[in-house]
Amino acid sequence: MMQSKNEMKLSFDARSVNEGFARVAVAAFITELNPTLDEVADVKTAVSEAVTNAIIHGYDDPCEKVELVCRIEGNQVEIAVTDTGKGIPDVAKAMEPFYTTKPELERSGMGFAFIEAFMDEVQVTSEVDRGTRVWMRKRIGAQEG
Amino acid sequence: MEQYCEREGNCLRVRVPKELDHHEAGRLKLEADMMIDAYHVKTLIFDFGETEFMDSSGIGVLIGRSKKMGYYGGEVYAQNLNGRVQKIFRVSGLHALIQTDMPKGE
Numbered sequence: 001m002m003q004s005k006n007e008m009k010l011s012f013d014a015r016s017v018n019e020g021f022a023r024v025a026v027a028a029f030i031t032e033l034n035p036t037l038d039e040v041a042d043v044k045t046a047v048s049e050a051v052t053n054a055i056i057h058g059y060d061d062p063c064e065k066v067e068l069v070c071r072i073e074g075n076q077v078e079i080a081v082t083d084t085g086k087g088i089p090d091v092a093k094a095m096e097p098f099y100t101t102k103p104e105l106e107r108s109g110m111g112f113a114f115i116e117a118f119m120d121e122v123q124v125t126s127e128v129d130r131g132t133r134v135w136m137r138k139r140i141g142a143q144e145g
Numbered sequence: 146m147e148q149y150c151e152r153e154g155n156c157l158r159v160r161v162p163k164e165l166d167h168h169e170a171g172r173l174k175l176e177a178d179m180m181i182d183a184y185h186v187k188t189l190i191f192d193f194g195e196t197e198f199m200d201s202s203g204i205g206v207l208i209g210r211s212k213k214m215g216y217y218g219g220e221v222y223a224q225n226l227n228g229r230v231q232k233i234f235r236v237s238g239l240h241a242l243i244q245t246d247m248p249k250g251e
């Protein structure tokens with residue numbers, strides 16, 4: 001039985017080019033759990049959604065920072081994506097599929113739905129003008145039973 | 146010179162990049178819209194042959210172009226979807242909106 005324990009923290013500018021960086025960094029970090037390709041893709045998609053939300057909705061200034069913490073504990077991976085930006089006035093509403101505050105940017109409103117679909121557990125905490133934290137967890141190896 | 150699009154008559158093929166996220170979406174949208182408007186495109190094909198990653202930003206791109214083609218009475222297809230892109234299509238319900246070469250009945 002694997003008993004890994006490992007943690008890393010990234011802090012990066014709220015620039016769209018870092019969306020790819022963040023998901024690739026997390027994918028590399030979790031390789032020690034021997035995830036399937038599908039599990040890696042699920043985690044990458046979820047990270048991409050959370051980081052994109054922080055960049056688009058959290059901040060106007062791309063010099064502001066997005067923080068990502070990734071922790072491995074046993075066969076679980078936990079990821080927290082945090083911004084100190086605008087915050088979400090109504091988290092429940094924001095998590096409804098197809099809800100978006102930026103239809104002009106052709107945001108699909110599917111971001112949180114994707115995170116929920118691809119991770120086992122998701123928690124979103126937010127405070128207006130203080131920022132937003134998206135915490136998510138997935139068990140790796142679940143597909144093999 | 147177009148980075149993503151190839152046109153033949155009024156058929157436009159968009160070669161979706163390796164990773165379609167919010168970062169890539171902006172440029173792709175601009176180029177595809179410019180081509181659709183300039184050449185009165187009737188058939189729009191998204192070719193996912195090279196695509197390994199797509200998130201919900203990609204869904205926004207596809208829905209936006211589909212709406213645009215709908216106004217023009219055109220048709221939209223998605224081709225060469227790998228397993229991952231098929232999963233994204235299913236989870237988002239996009240396969241009900243855009244004709245694909247995905248296996249039926251799933």
